[in-house]
Amino acid sequence: MIRVEGLTKNFDDGVAVAGVDLAIARNEFFAILGGSGSGKTTLLRLIAGFERPDRGRILIDGVDMTDAPPHRRPVNMMFQSYALFPHMSVTRNVEFGLRQEGVRGADLRRRTEEALDLVAMRDYAERKPHQLSGGQKQRVALARAIVKRPKVLLLDEPLSALDRKLREQTQLHLTEVQKKTGVTFVVVTHDQDEAMTLASKVAVMNQGRIEQVDTPRALYAQPINRFVAGFIGATNLMPAEASGEGFLGEGVAGFLVAPAALAGAGPFWVSIRPENIAISARNAHLPRSNAENGRVESLSYYGDHTVYFVRAEGGALLRAALFNAAHAAPAFHVGDDVTLAWPPEAVTVLRS
């Protein structure tokens, strides 16, 4: 659907998008995830046509759109600020794009009403934007962007202005609308939960580059580098060296054994997710690998689970997460001597 090749955009004060290659399939719910200033908005604005790339190409449905002006591109954008026209009613806002296409009369009315129904805003059709709440504005912006049935809908942080509860509802709503309309959604967000729950594919962006594009599960389970491993979810990340029986991690006494051996020399990094680490009372017979003795240094109680920060004997501070039994207090306390253990599958070895 969308192919982006070697896309680069420099501003006076540095590079915002640095040689991005992307392929987004039809009907996909695609997320671009990255920290503040990583170039997400710039990438979206390049695709929409508001910025001219310094280098690279943009193909939409096989057609080179690199030099097409925004109004000639079969994409619509939902702006972060919603950008609803303040001097027009909800209906007029939604109609705007259709009127530009020359749609008139009964056809115009029907399609506008369909779009308003899709976001359950029919009852507010005659209101002005300033008479709407944040969540309602968001829905109108979605209706306005989708009423033209674009090939691609670009959404820039669509939910960031909403409070948490409304955000969760709206996430469900967005997926629903995407399924119903079959439009390809490209959503930009800095919220990893949002990217993981919404999207079928996620691109992780960092300093103008795409680090990895994958399904949410693969990003979490098989990050290709330290940045992705650390950015998505919490993890225990440490430099490691290859040795005879496995890897030796910095600050960890025992060997770290991964399911598959990596060829070549280091440097390597090892990532172990906290929820994959089992925590138990101090074990007298410590295995030679994938286990570590330590002492609970602090803990955070989250209701459904508790995160323990354990100082390993080798010196590293490891994070282990444990589900709480029904209504039970955390199983261990600060100062307890414990043993941590994890299966080989939990050990992810990274080259960079």
Next chain:
Amino acid sequence: MTRANGGRPSDQAPKNSAFPSAAAPYAWLLAFFMAPLLVSLAISLTHAVDGVPPYSNPLDWRALNLDNYRSILGDNLYVLALWNSVRIAATTSLLCLALGYPMAYAMALEPPHRRHLLLMAIILPFFTSSLIRTFAMINLLKETGLINQALASLGLIDPAHPPSILYTDAAVQIGMVYNYLPFMILPLYANLVKIDWSLAEAARDLGAPPRQAFLRIVLPLSWPGILSGLLLVFIPACGEYVVPTLLGGQNYVMLGTQLANEFFQNRDWPTASAVAILLLAILVAPLLLLQALARRLEAAS
């Protein structure tokens, strides 16, 4: 949703303010507008006498009448002055809008640090008195002036018979537009910088070519600036005295020049007052019209 408690305190002015602020503008209006207006109105109903003050006692209400207004409206010179004033003020407002809108628009699109520089460039010439700048224009516009010299050296005009711009309608028009342009640019600029440009981008994104995006989004949102600019130019332009006197010549009549004439040359204060009151009446009409228009636009949008 985000404001579950409904109230939006910032929308309402505080009711029990410690400052008697609301009274101040009214007191100002009363002291410096209504009082002089009433005095002028009273004097306009008297008749001229030789003496100090040069008008009959306005408190002698039996002697008051509308004779001054009758003679003004019956005098062809005044009808011409009235026509010239309204005509020149109207064309000045429209020309200022045509010139000022693109300038204000371009300024609003610049990055902030350059905007301030451009704003200074607009305002700075007005640190010099308008009288001096208008005098300077004489040197540009007269037969042997800089403009004609330049045209002659380019071979575009015959230096033996240069066309005269000075002391014509065109000269007055040029001088007026030059003098009043900032009064158009400033309110337009103030309005345009506040416009959220992502709205224009949204329009482009929804399929509007640049022209449509301007006509349907930016222009409607800049109506308030256009209206205040038109008023700020039209109102003082109607009573303008300096420009027609200097660039229009001896025989160029506008209400402002006639008013000064009656006042200083003829020492006819009652007629001068009547002219002033008439001028005010003329100005109230477009004011009410534009206000009604503004309200209609507000209601329509």
